[in-house]
Amino acid sequence: MKDNYFCPECHNPLERLSGCGAVGYFCNTCKILISKQKMLTYEEVKERDYKIKNIEHENTKDQ
Ligand SMILES: [Zn+2]
Numbered sequence: 147m148k149d150n151y152f153c154p155e156c157h158n159p160l161e162r163l164s165g166c167g168a169v170g171y172f173c174n175t176c177k178i179l180i181s182k183q184k185m186l187t188y189e190e191v192k193e194r195d196y197k198i199k200n201i202e203h204e205n206t207k208d209q
Contacts (some may be wrong), residue, residue: 151187152191153176153185153186154185154186155176155177156176157191
């Protein structure tokens, strides 16, 4: 579980691809390769979801 990485666009788990001496990560939902710089760890996904929920909560409070 701790080796899982997630798509920065859709937050779905990435599939680990290895070959040609390089390791890549592919999002089956977006159908794109995700670079190591862009992919998210589980903690980062949780943090982003938390921030999104907080922003939505703030917006509903103002209305
Ligand atoms: Zn994706």
